[in-house]
Amino acid sequence: MEHALAIKDLKFSYGSNKILNIPDFQMSRGENVFLFGSSGSGKSTLLELIAGILKTQSGELNVLGEKLHEKNAVQLDHFRAQNVGYIFQSFNLIPYLSVIENIKLPLMFLKHVDTAQTEKLLNHLVDSLELKKYIHRRVTDLSVGQQQRVAVARALLKRPKLILADEPTSALDYNHREKFLQLLFQVCEEIETSVLFVSHDRTIEKLFHRSVGLDSINTIQHTPEVIL
Amino acid sequence: MSWIHLAWKSLKNRKLATILTIFAMMLSLVLLMSVERIRRAAEAGFTQSVSGVDLIVGARSGSLQIVLYTIFNLGQATNNVSIESYNEIKSRPDVEWTIPYSLGDGHKGFRVIATNSDFFKYYQFRSKERITFQAGGPWNGMFDVVLGADVAERLGYQMGSEIVVSHGSTTGQGIQEHDDKKFRVAGILKATGTQLDRALYISLEGMEAIHLDWQTGSAPTPDKQLSINQITAEMVQPKNITSFFLRTKNRIQTLKLQRDINEFRSEPLLAVIPGVVLSELWQSLSTVEKVLKAISFLVMVVGLMSMLIALMTSLNERRREMAILRVLGASLKHIVGLIVLETFVLASVAIFAASLIKLTLEWMLGPWLQVKYGLYLQQPSFSIVEVSYILLMLVLALLMSLIPALGAMKSALKDGLSVRT
Ligand SMILES: Nc1ncnc2c1ncn2[C@@H]1O[C@H](COP(=O)(O)OP(=O)(O)OP(=O)(O)O)[C@@H](O)[C@H]1O
Ligand SMILES: [Mg+2]
Numbered sequence: 001m002e003h004a005l006a007i008k009d010l011k012f013s014y015g016s017n018k019i020l021n022i023p024d025f026q027m028s029r030g031e032n033v034f035l036f037g038s039s040g041s042g043k044s045t046l047l048e049l050i051a052g053i054l055k056t057q058s059g060e061l062n063v064l065g066e067k068l069h070e071k072n073a074v075q076l077d078h079f080r081a082q083n084v085g086y087i088f089q090s091f092n093l094i095p096y097l098s099v100i101e102n103i104k105l106p107l108m109f110l111k112h113v114d115t116a117q118t119e120k121l122l123n124h125l126v127d128s129l130e131l132k133k134y135i136h137r138r139v140t141d142l143s144v145g146q147q148q149r150v151a152v153a154r155a156l157l158k159r160p161k162l163i164l165a166d167e168p169t170s171a172l173d174y175n176h177r178e179k180f181l182q183l184l185f186q187v188c189e190e191i192e193t194s195v196l197f198v199s200h201d202r203t204i205e206k207l208f209h210r211s212v213g214l215d216s217i218n219t220i221q222h223t224p225e226v227i228l
Numbered sequence: 229m230s231w232i233h234l235a236w237k238s239l240k241n242r243k244l245a246t247i248l249t250i251f252a253m254m255l256s257l258v259l260l261m262s263v264e265r266i267r268r269a270a271e272a273g274f275t276q277s278v279s280g281v282d283l284i285v286g287a288r289s290g291s292l293q294i295v296l297y298t299i300f301n302l303g304q305a306t307n308n309v310s311i312e313s314y315n316e317i318k319s320r321p322d323v324e325w326t327i328p329y330s331l332g333d334g335h336k337g338f339r340v341i342a343t344n345s346d347f348f349k350y351y352q353f354r355s356k357e358r359i360t361f362q363a364g365g366p367w368n369g370m371f372d373v374v375l376g377a378d379v380a381e382r383l384g385y386q387m388g389s390e391i392v393v394s395h396g397s398t399t400g401q402g403i404q405e406h407d408d409k410k411f412r413v414a415g416i417l418k419a420t421g422t423q424l425d426r427a428l429y430i431s432l433e434g435m436e437a438i439h440l441d442w443q444t445g446s447a448p449t450p451d452k453q454l455s456i457n458q459i460t461a462e463m464v465q466p467k468n469i470t471s472f473f474l475r476t477k478n479r480i481q482t483l484k485l486q487r488d489i490n491e492f493r494s495e496p497l498l499a500v501i502p503g504v505v506l507s508e509l510w511q512s513l514s515t516v517e518k519v520l521k522a523i524s525f526l527v528m529v530v531g532l533m534s535m536l537i538a539l540m541t542s543l544n545e546r547r548r549e550m551a552i553l554r555v556l557g558a559s560l561k562h563i564v565g566l567i568v569l570e571t572f573v574l575a576s577v578a579i580f581a582a583s584l585i586k587l588t589l590e591w592m593l594g595p596w597l598q599v600k601y602g603l604y605l606q607q608p609s610f611s612i613v614e615v616s617y618i619l620l621m622l623v624l625a626l627l628m629s630l631i632p633a634l635g636a637m638k639s640a641l642k643d644g645l646s647v648r649t
Contacts, residue, residue: 044644044645047645048645048646051555073559077559077560079554081557086553086556086645088552089590091548091552093552094549094552095241097229097237097636106554107229108229108234108555109556109558154556166646
């Protein structure tokens with residue numbers, strides 16, 4: 001079976017600041033992986049590479065069977081629009097658009113949209129993420145948890161095969177975190193989407209199929225930052 | 229949702245900055261277009277005081293001088309044109325019509341023009357508009373006078389009012405009056421917005437009649453005064469005129485005719501093509517116009533600058549927004565395009581509003597400008613100049629928006645997805 005993600009000798013640095021050197025890492029399709037690492041260890045950088053926001057510098061990066069290391073910027077943008085759903089830690093939504101407008105925003109970047117199918121999925125997502133009541137609200141009126149669920153709905157509406165989540169639960173309390181993840185996994189399973197979830201908070205790792213430390217796959221080690 | 233929808237919502241989200249920017253842009257356009265419209269009206273009123281005339285002929289002097297004293301009542305003729313020369317030129321086969329002017333007298337600051345009925349028949353101004361009466365009609369008798377609209381209004385004359393012509397003064401109060409031979413108002417012209425409104429019109433015979441008993445430029449002593457009933461038609465045949473307008477049968481003949489007149493044997497004459505002289509004159513008077521235009525352009529620059537500032541200051545707070553769009557699949561081109569599109573929406577709204585305000589202002593102030601300043605706002609409301617101002621504004625705005633647009637692109641590239649503020 002094809003991998004959702006396959007990394008070989010991937011290296012990345014910001015200027016002379018070496019961040020990543022990952023000799024080998026894979027993720028199967030449908031797998032939910034928890035990737036943890038301390039602050040500044042390069043988790044977000046890795047996600048940006050997988051999303052095609054950052055260009056690879058050396059090595060191979062295969063995502064959903066596509067060789068991102070061979071693509072140019074335009075192809076990467078197109079790939080991302082088509083295949084990757086992304087959820088940020090916070091501020092996922094455009095404040096001047098309503099909930100429904102935010103959810104439908106990714107459709108703007110798709111070449112072909114099956115309107116009937118999309119409408120069906122939209123209703124389903126809104127239902128299962130318990131957003132029905134809010135769809136015409138201003139997003140700024142929603143609680144953080146509600147906003148994050150809107151972000152999930154938006155990330156999933158184009159049926160991506162991979163969801164990248166950059167600490168989307170860190171602003172939620174433990175109970176809500178668990179509830180949120182259960183909802184996320186449930187809808188992802190339905191549309192056969194893999195999830196790569198990064199966080200430095202390991203309290204939720206048991207909910208995933210697999211938990212990986214970035215330090216264990218990345219040969220560049222960071223001295224943990226001293227927080228003053 | 230479409231891009232334009234997104235741009236619109238984003239602008240609406242920054243309501244105050246958007247409204248101020250649109251206001252500044254709109255104001256500059258309204259100013260620019262109004263100055264242009266008024267300039268056009270002034271120029272038209274000036275250069276179109278007479279139309280359909282191919283030549284103005286007077287005694288030899290400067291060509292500007294002839295135009296100034298014939299059309300604008302500025303300065304005086306140094307010499308007259310004899311009636312024989314006039315008749316000779318008038319009867320040439322290539323001449324369609326002529327209008328003789330005999331000048332020199334005035335009435336309370338307005339000049340008195342002696343002419344014949346061809347004036348009412350042929351005189352045209354602006355784009356081939358003819359003289360029309362608001363009351364009465366051309367003269368019947370020798371001592372009938374027709375008033376320009378301004379004269380009637382300012383001096384409060386009506387049909388039948390009696391008027392005394394002053395001798396030798398066309399600008400101020402006369403010293404010597406032709407008070408023994410009064411004129412009666414037989415007609416009042418409709419306002420034209422040109423010099424026509426500021427004159428009184430009598431017949432050449434009337435002009436001749438009031439000067440019959442005058443010797444060497446001074447009033448006759450009472451014993452030598454001729455009474456009106458002593459005057460015969462024979463006596464009032466004009467002997468001189470000051471200048472005349474001429475229309476050729478065929479425009480091609482104008483230059484030849486001009487040459488012939490300039491080489492006229494029996495007396496030194498000068499024929500000038502009025503359009504050429506008038507537009508030369510306008511050029512030299514148009515400094516004011518240039519200053520106004522420069523100010524308007526500066527206002528436009530200010531309008532565009534305020535747009536630039538508004539866009540630039542919004543960029544930082546919109547970095548998050550750009551990261552969201554990026555992660556959804558927006559390319560850097562999309563980011564640039566969005567900012568340029570927003571500018572397009574801003575400029576379009578400003579242009580639309582400015583056009584609306586301009587039309588409203590013209591509709592409201594048009595009649596007032598006409599009455600008060602004799603400025604006729606002529607069609608079209610949007611000339612090629614106004615349209616090019618609009619396009620210039622649009623193009624400059626779009627070009628300038630590239631600065632924030634490229635800035636947004638740069639920071640989007642640098643930020644990636646994590647906006648650290
Ligand atoms: N655009 C950038 N330019 C230069 N250096 C950067 C940039 N983005 C991140 N870095 C640096 O790269 C390192 C990794 O950053 P990254 O954001 O990937 O860490 P992270 O693991 O996501 O941390 P956190 O848990 O705090 O989010 C950090 O030392 C950071 O300072
Ligand atoms: Mg991070």
